[in-house]
């Protein structure tokens with residue numbers, strides 16, 4: 001029987017985490033703004049399917065937060081999905097698992113919504129020649145999934161495998177449906193639609209697998225661009241299927257980490273200027289910056305004072321002080337101790353560098369002075385707070 005369709009196009013998304021408390025910040029206004037952002041992005045993602053003429057939508061888990069979703073949350077999701085003209089296939093994730101009191105079980109979902117769960121793990125989309133099988137969550141925690149009952153795909157159809165889980169990542173102690181590329185590849189599906197990991201990933205060893213990430217980032221560990229994937233599967237005359245993955249950015253906000261090295265700063269004015277060059281390039285309507293102050297300083301840094309001029313543009317600006325006390329090397333060089341002898345020797349060599357203009361060597365000796373004294377004082381070197389020193393040394397970018 002010839003295929004009625006030689007091409008399908010669909011929106012692949014996951015991890016909206018609607019009703020998320022955006023916790024840990026203990027800031028009501030911030031949390032409300034971010035929850036609103038999540039809804040806006042959810043609506044944009046569903047709207048995209050209509051705009052792009054997609055045939056259906058896949059939501060690969062963590063659509064909402066089971067622990068926080070109210071009846072109103074579900075009502076809002078349900079009526080939006082019901083207003084769409086295309087099928088929506090939902091796979092429960094570890095935050096919205098198919099447990100006894102799951103809304104997926106108790107709510108009357110619109111007719112175009114299909115929920116995949118262990119008793120009904122597959123769906124055939126009539127008219128689209130598309131078969132979809134899903135492995136999601138029926139508990140808040142699950143180890144390696146059982147693939148023995150996964151149906152063999154029919155070559156005449158477009159076959160899609162939905163998985164909420166971790167691909168090729170080995171979290172020994174906290175497994176969430178861990179699978180490997182080779183295990184998935186053996187199943188022989190045309191596309192593996194993943195969810196769970198909140199950063200976008202489209203370069204798996206398994207080329208026909210992709211993880212869209214959270215459409216709206218949830219926190220500072222979810223930097224970069226966020227959105228959904230627009231997938232096209234096209235069948236050639238030979239029966240081979242070509243896959244096209246388009247990354248669509250939809251997020252309302254973007255979390256941005258910035259580092260400000262305070263070493264050698266003359267005073268708060270200079271620090272303020274440096275902060276201006278860092279924040280000046282950001283988009284106040286979109287960016288949520290966190291500035292980490294690093295390096296060694298001789299006086300305490302007043303973070304509130306640094307932040308103040310920027311709070312109008314970035315009301316949620318975070319400035320985190322990770323600076324550490326600087327050393328008075330001249331004073332140390334007078335000490336009658338191993339440390340004193342070490343400092344005297346390095347300073348002597350640094351002076352020689354000044355004389356012969358060897359800047360590269362001066363950078364290395366500067367680091368040797370800083371890290372050597374730290375090692376002698378504490379018995380260890382904490383590279384988290386080295387102001388990017390190691391990075392500069394390795395990249396050969398001095399000064």
Ligand SMILES: [Mn+2]
Nearest residue numbers: 015062095196
């Ligand atoms: Mn998630």
